[in-house]
Every structure is written in structure tokens, then in C-alpha cells.
Amino acid sequence: MTATADAEAAANELMPLADYLGSVLRRLRALPPLDLDLTQAYGNVLAEDVVAPHSYPAFDQAAVDGYAARWEDISGGSRGPGYVPAPSGTPGGRSIRLNVVGDLGAASWRPVRLTPGSCFSVAAGAPLPIGADVVVPVEWTDQGMAAVEIFRAPKRGYGVRRAGEELPTGSLLARAGTYVSPSLVAVFAATGIGHVVVRPSPRVVIVATGDELVDVGRGSQPGQVVDTNSHALTAAAAEAGALAYRVGICDDDPEALRGLLEDQTLRADLIITTGGTGTGPGDMVRRILSRREGGRAGPVAFTEVALYPGTALGFGTVGAEEVPVVCLPGEPGAALIGFEVLARPAIQLLAGAEPVFRPSVRAHLLETISSPGGLREFRPAHVAERRGGGYTVQPLAGGPFTLAGLAEANGLLVLGERVTTAAAGSTVDVLLLDRRR
Structure with missing residues (x-):
């Protein structure tokens, strides 16, 4: 059997990502209201x-500063008591003069009524006098105080906001899930x-595991790896709307890990661990949380998923409260992709959000790329709107494992399990990342 055939056979043993996500998300419920x-x-x-x-609005009110009047008194079809000839050079050849019988501000509350040939000076937000159906803007008048000359007549209803015209009583303001x-x-x-x-916003606790981990503020060296993941995943959880708490680093000590997770169940709606999900000798998280006890399966099931990067994912519950736990790989790029694929939808579901997945678009690929067969690949990319409509997507250098590419990306290009090569000009799916730049 060739190496390619061996790889394809191994990929066929992996659980499809869609099936895995469905099995996990069906076990979660939104938090109590x-x-x-x-x-x-x-x-x-x-x-x-x-x-x-x-x-x-709760009552009829002026939308602009000006003069509240009856439209009949200022319209061209009426030569009522307010009509006077216009001064020479006035646009329209005439003007209207009305008596100003009072001032109304936003704090005015006594009801008043207009009589023919009169008006009220009003501020934006002031209640309208009874009978008023137009507000003449200040700049269309001579801004008189006892009497005002109107040089331009607006249409009936101009400058007026009627009670309930925007949101009537009983109208639906927002649906559940908004x-x-x-x-x-x-x-x-x-x-x-x-x-x-x-x-409520889910309380999410993030734990990084591994004897090799050291905290930030120094460079990595042989035998020591800076803890990138707990900081990055705490930020990712906060971006997803969670109340995120970084616990920090836990050594590969079985009793310490069990005790830490048990303690965190008291303040967590979801626990995210990173590291130790593989099958190597140092993968303590998988060994501890999947261990069978008393003939029963361990609290967390680890599954080989058709996902690239990072096939090994864990999900289950811990503690008497059965708090959900998501176990992500330790490689930083795989951890961040795993968060997007699994942990973020879990947070959204706990929060009651709809939909739980990021929005996606179809985009034209700008260069030919290859992808491992049998795996659904998520690759950092830059997506842009095309002039005239549609989108283009440019894969970023280095593939899915590069932190620099993830930092620059505003989208994740998605290549299905059956795709080994995607040609330039073909149409692909892209998840849109919410980047506040």
C-alpha cells in the first residue's frame, strides 16, 4: 500500500467534523434565563x-427647532389672516406673518391649542400644540419673537413626529436570541x-497543561515553551461574549489536574483545556479524563476528527455539576482553530445566541492551493469584497499553523474532506472573523 493510500485509509477512520459537532452541541443547553x-x-x-x-414617540412632538403652526395658515392655497405681501426679492414672491403666542420646550407639559393666524415657538422634542400639523424650521423664518415672518412653507407634516409613528404600543422590538x-x-x-x-454570558475557564510550559515575559528555549494558548484562548472566549477567566498553567500531575478542574466547576459554565489531547506518553489530559473507572467510561471522550489542523478533540463533563469541558490541542495554531470550530459554537449555544456559527460567504480563490485529503481544512485568509459584488479570498502564507497568518486573517478558508487541490478562480467557503481593527 502506498503512502498516499495509507493516509487516505487513516483519514477514513476519522469522524467527519459535521457529525462530531452535531453530537457535541446536542448535549449542550442554553443557560437559565x-x-x-x-x-x-x-x-x-x-x-x-x-x-x-x-x-x-410617546406624544406628538416637534422634530426640529422652529414654529408649530397650522398648515392652512402658511400654505399657498390660503390667504387667511396671516397672509402679507412678500418683501421684494423674497423667494416665491410672498411671505406669511403669524403671531407667536408662546414658547414650548421639551419640559413643557400643559396642553395648549392653536388659533388661526397664530403659532408657537418650539424646540425639538417639545409637545405639539393641539391643532398644529407642521413645524417651520427656524432658518426658513426671520426668527421673530412676537410675530414671525415665514419665507418658505414646508409640506404638511414637516417637522412633526406623531405619537407611536416609529414604535406603536405592542410592537415587537426584538426576538429571543438577539x-x-x-x-x-x-x-x-x-x-x-x-x-x-x-x-447570562457564559463563565468560561481556560487551563493550559504541560510540564514544559512557562509563563509569558520570556522567550522559549529547549525544554521550556511559553504558554501562548491560555492567553490567546482567554481573549478568544471574551471576543465570543463570554466572561473569560485564565487559570494559567497546570503541570502534568494527575491529582493536581483533577483537583484544579473540580475546583473550577464551582465558577464555570464551560472549561477549556489546551494540551495533552494526543496519544503520546506526555498527553496527560487525555490519559486522566478518558480513564475508565468502575467499569464506566471516563468523563471526557476524545475523538479523532477529520479536522486540519488538530484532529484530536475532547468533550465531556466534569464534577458533580457536570460542567461541560472542551479539550483542545496544545499546538497554538491548532488550538485557535479548534476554538473556532468547537469551543466558540459551544459558548454561543450556552449564551442562547442564534446562529451559533460564524457567518460565511462564497468567495473566488486568488491562487491554487493543495489540501490534505480526507480532512476538513481551515486556513487563515484575507477576504475582500469585489467591486460590482461578490468576494475574493487570498490564502495567507504559511498555512493553518502560522500564528502570524492567524493574526493577519479576517477569514478562515474552508476546504472540504474531498478537496486535495483548489484551483485559482474556483469558489470556496470562507468563515468571516469578527476583527475589531
Whole structure:
């Protein structure tokens, strides 16, 4: 059997990524809902539909600074008591003069009524006088105080916001599963909502394992590897909307690892470990968490998945509370790709977000690339919109293992299990990364 045939046979024994993700995500449930004050709700996901208890605007009001009037008094079809000849050179050949009978600001509350030939000076947000159906902007007048001369007549309804015209009482403001954004907070507040029911942000604990690991602030050397993963994965979990806690480094000590994970179940909705998922002599995480005890399987199942990079992934629960745990590879590039593929969707599901996967687009490939057969590859890439519509995608140098490529990427090019070569000009799938640049 040739080396290629051996590789294909090995790949055929791996679980397809889609099947693996389905089996994992079906075991997770969104966190129980929580009633939060509006000021604390930002960034959470709504647990139920939100309906407007009050209308917005709450009353008829001026949309601009100006003069609230009756349109009949300023329209060209009427020569009522306010009509006067225009000064020479006035656009339109005429102007209207109205008596200013009062001033209304945003804090005004007494109802007032217009009479023919009169108007009120109003500030934006002020309640409209009864009978007013137009607000003439200040700049279209001589800005008079006792009487005002209007040089230009707006259309009926100009400068007026009617009660409930934007959000009537009972209108659906947001559906369950929607992220609470700053603008959505404004909508809720404007319609009289002070509390909303949301899914809490998942508490995610990140643990790096390995005797070889040392903390940041120094360079790696033989026998010592700087702990890249716990810092990067903590940032990735926070970007995904979690409350992320970096525990740090745990040596390959069975009792220390068991004790650490047991302690973390008290404050975690999800635990992410990195390192030790393979089958080598130093892969302690897999050995400990998959060990059979009392005839029962270990709490975490490790699966060889048709994923490149990083085929070995673990998922299960730990502790009496059965807190979910995701075990990612120790190689930094594989750990970050594994996070995108498995841990991030788990966080989104716990948070009640829909959909749980990143958005994707179809893009034209700018160069020919090869891919390992039988594995679904996720490769760092730069995706750009084409003039005239559509997208192009440029694979970044170095392939999926390079941290420099991952740092530069705004997308992950996805090549399916049956793809060994993707030609320039072909159309491929690209996951869009949320990069705040």
C-alpha cells in the first residue's frame, strides 16, 4: 500500500467534523434565563421576545427647532389672516406673518391649542400644540419673537413626529436570541422598559497543561515553551461574549489536574483545556479524563476528527455539576482553530445566541492551493469584497499553523474532506472573523 493510500485509509477512520459537532452541541443547553436591569443587559442574548409596553414617540412632538403652526395658515392655497405681501426679492414672491403666542420646550407639559393666524415657538422634542400639523424650521423664518415672518412653507407634516409613528404600543422590538446592542438598549428605554430577560454570558475557564510550559515575559528555549494558548484562548472566549477567566498553567500531575478542574466547576459554565489531547506518553489530559473507572467510561471522550489542523478533540463533563469541558490541542495554531470550530459554537449555544456559527460567504480563490485529503481544512485568509459584488479570498502564507497568518486573517478558508487541490478562480467557503481593527 502506498503512502498516499495509507493516509487516505487513516483519514477514513476519522469522524467527519459535521457529525462530531452535531453530537457535541446536542448535549449542550442554553443557560437559565436571568432578569437584568437594562444598564447591565448589554452584550447578553435575549431569552424571550420583547414587546413595546408604550409607544415611541410617546406624544406628538416637534422634530426640529422652529414654529408649530397650522398648515392652512402658511400654505399657498390660503390667504387667511396671516397672509402679507412678500418683501421684494423674497423667494416665491410672498411671505406669511403669524403671531407667536408662546414658547414650548421639551419640559413643557400643559396642553395648549392653536388659533388661526397664530403659532408657537418650539424646540425639538417639545409637545405639539393641539391643532398644529407642521413645524417651520427656524432658518426658513426671520426668527421673530412676537410675530414671525415665514419665507418658505414646508409640506404638511414637516417637522412633526406623531405619537407611536416609529414604535406603536405592542410592537415587537426584538426576538429571543438577539444580542442586546447599545442601540437596542436605547429602543427599550424609549418604550419604557427597565428590565429584560436574558441568557447570562457564559463563565468560561481556560487551563493550559504541560510540564514544559512557562509563563509569558520570556522567550522559549529547549525544554521550556511559553504558554501562548491560555492567553490567546482567554481573549478568544471574551471576543465570543463570554466572561473569560485564565487559570494559567497546570503541570502534568494527575491529582493536581483533577483537583484544579473540580475546583473550577464551582465558577464555570464551560472549561477549556489546551494540551495533552494526543496519544503520546506526555498527553496527560487525555490519559486522566478518558480513564475508565468502575467499569464506566471516563468523563471526557476524545475523538479523532477529520479536522486540519488538530484532529484530536475532547468533550465531556466534569464534577458533580457536570460542567461541560472542551479539550483542545496544545499546538497554538491548532488550538485557535479548534476554538473556532468547537469551543466558540459551544459558548454561543450556552449564551442562547442564534446562529451559533460564524457567518460565511462564497468567495473566488486568488491562487491554487493543495489540501490534505480526507480532512476538513481551515486556513487563515484575507477576504475582500469585489467591486460590482461578490468576494475574493487570498490564502495567507504559511498555512493553518502560522500564528502570524492567524493574526493577519479576517477569514478562515474552508476546504472540504474531498478537496486535495483548489484551483485559482474556483469558489470556496470562507468563515468571516469578527476583527475589531
